[in-house]
Amino acid sequence: MPQRQRIQGYTxxxxxxxxxxxxxxxxxxxxxxVTPP
Structure with missing residues (x-):
């Protein structure tokens, strides 16, 4: 799940x-x- 990591890093x-x-x-x-429910 690189997408989640990318978003977390950006935020x-x-x-x-x-x-x-x-x-x-x-x-x-x-x-x-940042993390969805």
């Missing part, structure tokens, strides 16, 4: 940038929001 990069820019919440919350 991680985007979120990480925002985290350093706007002190976003921890990556744990982001991972849960």
């Amino acid at each position: 991680w990069n985007d979120k990480r940038r925002r985290l350093l820019d706007h002190n976003a919440p921890p990556p744990k919350t982001i991972t849960i929001a």
